[in-house]
Amino acid sequence: MLKINNLHVKLEEEDKQILKGVDLEVPAGKVHAIMGPNGSGKSTLSYVLSGRDGYEVTKGDATLDGEELLDMEPEERAAAGLFLAFQYPVEIPGVGNMTFLRTAVNAQRKARGEAEMSAADFLKFIRAKAKDLKIDADMLKRPVNVGFSGGEKKRNEILQMAMLEPKMCILDETDSGLDVDAMKLVSEGVNALRDEGRSFLVITHYQRLLDHIKPDVVHIMAAGRIIKSGGPELALEVEHNGYADILAEIDA
Ligand SMILES: Nc1ncnc2c1ncn2[C@@H]1O[C@H](COP(=O)(O)OP(=O)(O)OP(=O)(O)O)[C@@H](O)[C@H]1O
Numbered sequence: 001m002l003k004i005n006n007l008h009v010k011l012e013e014e015d016k017q018i019l020k021g022v023d024l025e026v027p028a029g030k031v032h033a034i035m036g037p038n039g040s041g042k043s044t045l046s047y048v049l050s051g052r053d054g055y056e057v058t059k060g061d062a063t064l065d066g067e068e069l070l071d072m073e074p075e076e077r078a079a080a081g082l083f084l085a086f087q088y089p090v091e092i093p094g095v096g097n098m099t100f101l102r103t104a105v106n107a108q109r110k111a112r113g114e115a116e117m118s119a120a121d122f123l124k125f126i127r128a129k130a131k132d133l134k135i136d137a138d139m140l141k142r143p144v145n146v147g148f149s150g151g152e153k154k155r156n157e158i159l160q161m162a163m164l165e166p167k168m169c170i171l172d173e174t175d176s177g178l179d180v181d182a183m184k185l186v187s188e189g190v191n192a193l194r195d196e197g198r199s200f201l202v203i204t205h206y207q208r209l210l211d212h213i214k215p216d217v218v219h220i221m222a223a224g225r226i227i228k229s230g231g232p233e234l235a236l237e238v239e240h241n242g243y244a245d246i247l248a249e250i251d252a
Helices: 042-050 074-079 097-111 119-132 137-141 150-164 180-193 207-212 233-241 244-251
Strands: 002-011 017-026 031-035 055-064 082-085 092-096 168-172 199-203 217-222 225-230
Touching (some): 002 042, 017 055, 017 199, 017 225, 031 233, 042 074, 042 082, 042 168, 074 082, 074 097, 082 150, 092 097, 097 137, 097 150, 150 180, 168 180, 180 207, 217 233, 217 244, 225 233, 225 244, 233 244
Parallel strands (some): 031 199, 031 217, 082 168, 168 199
Antiparallel strands (some): 002 017
């Protein structure tokens, strides 16, 4: 599924290397988590995979099911099955949430050579998914994310993910801004999408999210590289002891 090989990335505007040799492999059907101190490069990794401007890949590559991701335009990456839920979801004034989702779903279907979904079928589909995520019908009519609370934005992103049915989902700090109940709801939304053909990369600071979304593997990122990988117990170790011991192990 997702394979990242010795990825080096610098900022385009200044000579600052942020990713310094990331190696990561997320097989089909698996949930991997990335934790790591502030500024270690976790969000940069998700931005680069999504095709955001401002970063230059200086070495290495990333493939999704063998296809080179980094050469693709952002919409081609989405059509290839990549989905990213960002730390700070964007607001799109003037574009209704429902219209946005219908356009996105139909663009994906078109890219896959499938027929567009009719208005009636789409309405049924979105209403069922929104109900599962306890998203108010009123929120579907409002402009995308405009005036949504932090938690509503996160839930809306999980709705987008549920509607687009991607094969590789990257969730960047989906827990930030969620209250306990919303975190449970969002985690349930993610768990409902777990499937042997779908993989997840969950970037988080908090072990408690991983209590709900149980990862197969936890990676620790520091200074632009994955420095340690292990099972869910690694997240517990971080929760109890912080990163100092792990960083010291690497330096030794
Ligand atoms: N556009 C930019 N201009 C200047 N520095 C940047 C830019 N983008 C990223 N950086 C720097 O790159 C480093 C990695 O940032 P990144 O946001 O990827 O870290 P992170 O691991 O996601 O951090 P956090 O846990 O705090 O969200 C940081 O030192 C950050 O300041």
